[in-house]
Amino acid sequence: MDIYPNYIFQDVTKIDPKILKGKKLLIFDIDNTLFYSETTRSRKDIIRWFKKTHKKYPCVCYSNSFSIHKRKSILEKTLACEVYLSKYKKPSKELFQEISRRYKVAAQDIAVIGDFHFTDVLFANRNHATSILVRPIGNERKLILTFARVLENFVLFVLGFFA
Ligand SMILES: [Mg+2]
Structure with missing residues (x-):
């Protein structure tokens, strides 16, 4: 199982534009990515x-989330981009075939961008x-x-110590 990404960035805005050059379709994860x-x-x-990138490259968004049907139209309006729906979920090969056929692009011309190894990265790699x-x-x-809570507990502990 190949869950090691080709590239890692802090967030989408930090993606090196050189990596996207020549790509004919970018498949974006939604939750925690966009x-x-x-x-x-x-x-x-x-x-x-995203809007700037979408001007240069065909893009499509996909999510395994059950709430995606409810959110689809708002997300599409916000991004001016299609949120694709399917009965398949990432990392399924059927889903990849469906999307690549619909956009008429070969796998090597596609980049998948997402935050999760077992869905997004595996989906691309396999x-x-x-x-x-x-x-x-x-x-x-x-x-x-989390840090605030740890600090709070520490302060409470110290206060308790001197009380
Ligand atoms: Mg995600």
Whole structure:
């Protein structure tokens, strides 16, 4: 099982443009890659980067999330890009075939961009496309919150010590 990405970046805006050169289709993951997980919220810089990139490359978004049907139209409006729906899920080969046929592109001309090894990266690698892993965008906030909690507990501990 090949879950090692060809490239890793902090988020989509940091992707080296050279890597995308010549690609004929970019398949984007949605949750934690372009939007906060299970929401229709994102960062301005990410949306701006996406729109700029979409002018140069055909793009399509895909998510395994069960809530994608509900969010589809808002996400499409926000990105000005298709959110593809299928009965298949990443990393299935059938899904890859479906998308590559629909967009009439060969695997080597496709890059898959996402935050998860076992879906996004595997989806690209087992179908011979380029895999680009990005760090989940929700994580910074979670890390800060975790850090705040640890700090809080430490302060409480010290206060308790001197009480
Ligand atoms: Mg994701």
